[in-house]
Amino acid sequence: MTEKQKVIRTLTGKVVSNKMDKTITVLVERFVKHPLIGKVMRLSNKFHAHDEKNEISEGDVVEITEHKPISKNKSWVVTKVVSKAQIIN
Numbered sequence: 001m002t003e004k005q006k007v008i009r010t011l012t013g014k015v016v017s018n019k020m021d022k023t024i025t026v027l028v029e030r031f032v033k034h035p036l037i038g039k040v041m042r043l044s045n046k047f048h049a050h051d052e053k054n055e056i057s058e059g060d061v062v063e064i065t066e067h068k069p070i071s072k073n074k075s076w077v078v079t080k081v082v083s084k085a086q087i088i089n
Helices: none
Strands: 010-020 023-033 040-050 061-066 074-083
Touching: 010 040, 010 074, 023 061, 023 074, 040 061
Parallel strands: 040 074
Antiparallel strands: 010 023, 010 061, 023 040, 061 074
């Protein structure tokens, strides 16, 4: 490899908040096996992602990609909606 290759990180998670303007909060969960006990634990992180059209609602599953910083806390952009939330009446 002579050229420098950039690794683009993508994550998939559930939208837990869309109350901000053009910003959503995405909860990304992952499962990790504890090194000593061996129990599988659920770890989660929340990321602020940019939603240009304000079209994503709570409960949707989205894919986000790392981007240059847009604001103080926001450096991820929504690339696609994996599935929409089901509305129960």
